[in-house]
Amino acid sequence: MQYDVIIVGGSYGGMAAALQLARARRKIMVVDAGLRRNRFAEHSHGFLGRDGHAPGAIAQEAKEQLLAYPTVTWVEGKVLSAIRTDKGFRVETDAGQTPDGRRLILALGVEDLLPDLPGLKERWGKSIFHCPYCHGYELDEGDIGVLAVGPASMHQALMLPDWGKTILFTNGVFSPDEEQLAQLSARGVTVEPVPVDEITGHADVHLADDRVVSLAGIFTAPATRPASPLAGQLGCALDDGPMGPYIRVNDLKETSVPGVFACGDAARAAGSVSLAVGDGAFAGASVHRSLMFG
Known part of the structure; x- marks a missing residue:
């Protein structure tokens, strides 16, 4: 199956990116392992309009709104690998699916090493x-x-x-x-x-x-690392932050690998729900721009 964009990670950053692309009527797939970084917290704070709400409720409402767009496909699972093809990228999920996408967004999140x-x-x-x-x-x-x-x-x-x-x-x-x-x-x-x-x-x-x-x-302040090794598999450059490595992106959220974008906690030295949503929205718009103008 060929998609305009495959988004790896369906937490706040990944869904924010997906929403911009869905509203541009682009065909996208979101693959999500269901491991939000803040899943251990009872309440989320500092996110405008949702201050004090349960993190899971915020994510569920966002997912329901996203899936109202007919060009969005949501897959629950884990992406095991990603490779470049002559038409873009191909990922393999833990369910054996191998969809293709013209662009790839890594919204991987991070793992806290306590x-x-x-x-x-x-x-x-x-x-x-x-x-x-x-x-x-x-x-x-x-x-x-x-x-x-x-x-x-x-x-x-x-x-x-x-x-x-x-x-x-x-x-x-x-x-x-x-x-x-x-x-x-x-x-x-x-x-x-x-x-x-x-x-x-x-x-x-x-x-x-x-x-x-x-x-x-x-x-x-636990050490952190991207929650998936995909960035390294694809050859994306990483930078060293105060608590661990994160994916290097330019001002348009594109990694060092053309066609691969990244957003959220895995692509910044420190993060929050608000920053992940902002990063994701910008990454989605940047990917749309790249699809339009190459």
């Missing part, structure tokens, strides 16, 4: 977060912890006092120098050097010296 600490994984998206703009306000200016993962945690620790009294748990992976300690002190951040053993309750941090620090919430 610190290996007992109690963290099951609280991810509930009382442990990575984005203060998405979850800081709801902590109601309560005590906040920052669990260090490396030097990048300095940035989080300096940000979070705007949302509550902040403690930086260095946890043996980051030692602020004198200049950094002065910066932290100026922002009112307390530095806790004793290692963390586990997290229990809502957000109770158990330290190696048997103290327990109860918090309104905890932030950490």
Whole structure:
């Protein structure tokens, strides 16, 4: 089957790209594995018009609106591989489908590689977060912890006092120098050097010296990587961000491989629902432009 565009990933960025192309009456296929990055969170914040709504409800409503366009085909599954052909690109899904598309959009999303600490994984998206703009306000200016993962945690620790009294748990992976300690002190951040053993309750941090620090919430900065290896398979260039690699795109959201575009968290150093939707809308319009004018 030949499509104008195949979009790999049906979360916020992928659907935003698809919507622009559907409204241009282009024939598109969206292949989605159903693993939105924010699937662990009960509420999504900071997205204009949907602040506080459940992430799954936002995605479901968007999908229903998208599928009202007759030129959209939605496939639930995973794209295993993608290759260039003389007419564009061919992908293979885990169901054995091999559709062709003149253009390819990678809206792959990212995988969060969480610190290996007992109690963290099951609280991810509930009382442990990575984005203060998405979850800081709801902590109601309560005590906040920052669990260090490396030097990048300095940035989080300096940000979070705007949302509550902040403690930086260095946890043996980051030692602020004198200049950094002065910066932290100026922002009112307390530095806790004793290692963390586990997290229990809502957000109770158990330290190696048997103290327990109860918090309104905890932030950490997990390493990330694109949730699929497709960009590498296709030869797309990657850039190194502070938390991991992301797909390099130009101002039109096109990758280093002509005809392959990318959007959302996998194509920027940091992301959110709002940024993914904006990136996706622009990528969709850019792909349409390339179809019209080559």
